[in-house]
Amino acid sequence: MAKPTAPRGLARQRVLDAALALFAEHGVHGTSLQMIADRVGVGKAAVYYQFRSKEDIALEVLRPSIEDMARVIRIAEALPDAEPRRAVIVSGLIEMTVRYRQLAVYFYGDPAIDQLVRSQPEFNVVATRIRELLAGTERTVADRVAQSVFLSGVCKAAADPDLADVDDGELHRILLELSGRILAPA
Amino acid sequence: MAKPTAPRGLARQRVLDAALALFAEHGVHGTSLQMIADRVGVGKAAVYYQFRSKEDIALEVLRPSIEDMARVIRIAEALPDAEPRRAVIVSGLIEMTVRYRQLAVYFYGDPAIDQLVRSQPEFNVVATRIRELLAGTERTVADRVAQSVFLSGVCKAAADPDLADVDDGELHRILLELSGRILAPA
Structure with a gap:
């Protein structure tokens, strides 16, 4: 069988x-x-x-990364305080972005993918919850800008063809260090 | 007439x-x-x-920002040293990204736009020269990753719908401060 x-x-x-x-x-x-x-x-x-359709294929290609991120969210939510929750999200996002480097090429940026993700309630919940956990409790305008730069900058860097020669381990380490600088209070 | x-x-x-x-x-x-x-x-x-075509329209939409960037490159190249050249490019990119916030929505990320820009020799020269001037003379892998995060993160942040309420002046100031942190030697 x-x-x-x-x-x-x-x-x-x-x-x-x-x-x-x-x-x-x-x-x-x-x-x-x-x-x-x-x-x-x-x-x-x-x-x-x-x-059924091209969109159906695109969603299937994205699914494993969304499911991984949902797991990271569950791990973060098990922690009682905002700061360690945030650290888990940052670290989880970087780990995932490096692991799915090829996927990141079009995950961030393609307007068609953005629309597709937003159209799927289960995907949308994950994307919204990531932003909420990253935000923590109180945040200034500078914090919000830093989060935006972190989210798009880190995800795009993993997919940057100019960095294709950088191995996954080194990229992971450098992105973690950079995210600390980006997300540090101004 | x-x-x-x-x-x-x-x-x-x-x-x-x-x-x-x-x-x-x-x-x-x-x-x-x-x-x-x-x-x-x-x-x-x-x-x-x-x-003539949709691509022709897209190129016309992009043209003013590419021409502005070419001007910033000329200003940078008039300086004798790598460090101030780099500072002019960083500051010029941020100024331009904020001024063309709506354009940035699709300038960075859409694979169709990337291909279109790369297909135009005059646009390609500007994009390559920006990366060269940002890079300066010597750079480590960490410097290259930081530049990549700066380029995509800053350009995307200006276009982030979550930051639509942030006024241009404040966004400009915060992005300048952030770029200093991102591009500082590790």
């Missing part, structure tokens, strides 16, 4: 891998289902057998 | 304004010439009378 599922799982993964590469190159809007099918080397019908 | 030019200039500007709003909402790929024409309240032919 295992045999029919294994190839299907593989086929799904090949579609997701091809889509990820194409989204990073052309954005979600610039990628068609035909392009994804061509990259996998199958017909469009075979892709439709696995996914 | 001035009369025929004025309405044409106005019509061009109306197309550019509509395009900018639509690009920010849907990305360049997600915006069609038809959508731009609808927003202006004219037919597609009227838009084609002004511009």
Whole structure:
């Protein structure tokens, strides 16, 4: 009974891998289902057998990172104080961003992805809760600007082609150090 | 003789304004010439009378900011030492990002815009020269990561809808202070 599922799982993964590469190159809007099918080397019908739409594929590509982030949120929320909660979110975001470096290429910035994430209640909850936990209790305008710079700057850096030669461990260490400087009270 | 030019200039500007709003909402790929024409309240032919293509419109929307940046580069290059050159670039980028806040929404991040900018030699020269002047003479991996975080973080923050209530002057001051912290030697 295992045999029919294994190839299907593989086929799904090949579609997701091809889509990820194409989204990073052309954005979600610039990628068609035909392009994804061509990259996998199958017909469009075979892709439709696995996914309902291009947006469905984009959401599946994003899902593991959103689920990881939901776990980090649960870990943070188990702590009683705002400051350590915030530290867990910062550290968790950096760890995740480095691990999903290729994904980050289009996760932050592509307006199509932003709209897609906002349209999914479960994804939206995670994005909102990250901002809330980062914010902590009281924050000045300077704190809010620093958080915004941290969120987009750190996520984009992981995906910066100019930093492709920097290994994951070193990037992780440097981003942690930088986030300390960015988020320190002015 | 001035009369025929004025309405044409106005019509061009109306197309550019509509395009900018639509690009920010849907990305360049997600915006069609038809959508731009609808927003202006004219037919597609009227838009084609002004511009050859959607990409042509996107480049025209970007042009003033690229020209401003080219001016900042010339000011920086007139200075003899690497450190003050770098300071001029940092300060010039922040000033420009705040002034073009709405533009920054899609200037950084949209893969279609990245490709478009890279495809234009005159724009590409400006982008490369900014990175070179920011880099200065010698730089560690940590310096390179900090520059990447500065470039994407600062530009995105200016466009962050969560910071829409922060006035330009205050945002400028906070971003300058933050950039000092981000770009300080580790």
